[in-house]
Amino acid sequence: MAGGANSEPLLDVRDLTTRFFTEEGRVNAVESVDFTVHDGEVFGVVGESGSGKSVTALSVMDLVESPGEIVAGEVWYRDADLAGEMADDHPKAVDGDAVDLRRVPSEVRRSLRGSSVSMIFQDPMSSFNPSITVGEQIAEAVEVQRRASANPRSTRSRTQGFGLGSMVASTMESHERAIELLDEVGIPDPEARAEEYPHQYSGGMLQRAMVAQALAGEPDLLIADEPTTALDVTIEAQILNLLADLQDDLGMAIVLITHDLGVIARTCDRLGVMYAGEIVEHGSLADVFDSPVHPYTQGLLGSIPDLDDPAPRLNPIEGNVPSLLAAEMDDRCYFADRCPKAMEECLDKPPSFAVDGTGVAGRTDPTGTSATGTDGRKADTTAHTAKCYLADHEYGQARALPEGYFGGSDGGTDT
Ligand code: SF4
Numbered sequence: 001m002a003g004g005a006n007s008e009p010l011l012d013v014r015d016l017t018t019r020f021f022t023e024e025g026r027v028n029a030v031e032s033v034d035f036t037v038h039d040g041e042v043f044g045v046v047g048e049s050g051s052g053k054s055v056t057a058l059s060v061m062d063l064v065e066s067p068g069e070i071v072a073g074e075v076w077y078r079d080a081d082l083a084g085e086m087a088d089d090h091p092k093a094v095d096g097d098a099v100d101l102r103r104v105p106s107e108v109r110r111s112l113r114g115s116s117v118s119m120i121f122q123d124p125m126s127s128f129n130p131s132i133t134v135g136e137q138i139a140e141a142v143e144v145q146r147r148a149s150a151n152p153r154s155t156r157s158r159t160q161g162f163g164l165g166s167m168v169a170s171t172m173e174s175h176e177r178a179i180e181l182l183d184e185v186g187i188p189d190p191e192a193r194a195e196e197y198p199h200q201y202s203g204g205m206l207q208r209a210m211v212a213q214a215l216a217g218e219p220d221l222l223i224a225d226e227p228t229t230a231l232d233v234t235i236e237a238q239i240l241n242l243l244a245d246l247q248d249d250l251g252m253a254i255v256l257i258t259h260d261l262g263v264i265a266r267t268c269d270r271l272g273v274m275y276a277g278e279i280v281e282h283g284s285l286a287d288v289f290d291s292p293v294h295p296y297t298q299g300l301l302g303s304i305p306d307l308d309d310p311a312p313r314l315n316p317i318e319g320n321v322p323s324l325l326a327a328e329m330d331d332r333c334y335f336a337d338r339c340p341k342a343m344e345e346c347l348d349k350p351p352s353f354a355v356d357g358t359g360v361a362g363r364t365d366p367t368g369t370s371a372t373g374t375d376g377r378k379a380d381t382t383a384h385t386a387k388c389y390l391a392d393h394e395y396g397q398a399r400a401l402p403e404g405y406f407g408g409s410d411g412g413t414d415t
Pocket of ligand 1: 296
């Protein structure tokens with residue numbers, strides 16, 4: 001899939017931080033996450049369960065519910081018309097053609113959902129109302145978009161918005177469009193299927209219907225959270241091909257969240273690897289897959305079976321994802337107790353992003369644009385970077401932590 005890497009980003013997420021305030025204590029679910037997505041690009045977010053991928057997506061969409069709270073960060077979305085609307089009343093929320101969605105009224109954010117930015121979820125069954133036909137629910141999404149388009153660019157229309165969730169009656173026109181959408185996502189006999197209820201669809205069909213619903217607003221950006229997790233490999237391939245075709249046809253950008261590196265390899269232009277609520281490595285698909293820097297990324301890639309050279313045993317990453325309870329998080333690299341290359345400095349403090357020129361000390365930043373260091377922590381979100389000391393100096397056996405330093409490990413992980 002092609003990406004427009006030289007254009008201004010469509011989405012620019014900066015320092016996004018989300019916490020959950022539970023009875024057990026504060027959970028640092030998403031910690032200072034940065035990434036960009038450009039027009040027509042597919043950006044993958046990969047990591048184990050519990051690494052913060054889904055909460056990151058929900059935070060971008062402003063769908064985090066209590067006891068969760070987005071406590072910091074900026075979500076810049078490029079929309080010249082919206083920037084023009086917001087410039088007078090919310091000047092700090094505007095920078096050129098981009099708008100910081102964290103600083104505009106919540107009604108404005110809501111009005112963008114489904115129209116400018118859509119999301120598809122892991123479990124389509126829980127995303128559809130079981131008592132309303134699939135066609136009617138998609139028609140409602142079409143109607144929301146149609147009404148918003150009728151008053152497209154006025155603050156009044158946005159703040160009185162027609163966001164999804166405000167029940168609107170569909171018209172014959174929107175119903176016909178819903179059938180078209182079902183047809184476009186490959187649902188056979190879409191007219192008849194439109195009259196059926198969610199429980200009458202198979203998992204793959206309902207996933208396709210959810211894609212159709214997400215496309216109803218003709219979004220510029222689609223966030224797909226584990227869209228194929230519950231599907232068998234054949235249906236998974238169909239859904240991924242469908243997303244690729246739609247992305248090519250419509251020029252949408254996609255943020256694809258998955259725990260499956262195979263899905264990333266087949267679909268993404270760039271990716272971020274998440275661990276313990278942070279993006280620990282990001283770069284182009286070739287950068288990260290061919291020259292992984294972070295030992296966690298190396299571990300994920302090393303645990304994929306190679307069909308051309310099947311090994312007798314896979315190499316899982318030992319240990320488990322850490323607790324994200326603030327009280328239980330040590331002030332060190334959060335991967336240290338699972339890292340086969342952990343060194344003394346890894347215990348000092350969490351490493352900040354560093355540029356991987358060629359991965360060791362003395363190497364230069366090939367882009368000449370990236371910043372590094374704990375003080376100026378803002379990373380260039382298009383460069384290949386890793387949040388690991390090995391990004392700027394070599395592994396030193398002499399500084400390696402002694403075996404058993406963390407008291408051993410208790411198992412592997414799935415990827
Ligand atoms: S900073 Fe140290 S412990 Fe953390 S991933 Fe890098 S080498 Fe391993």
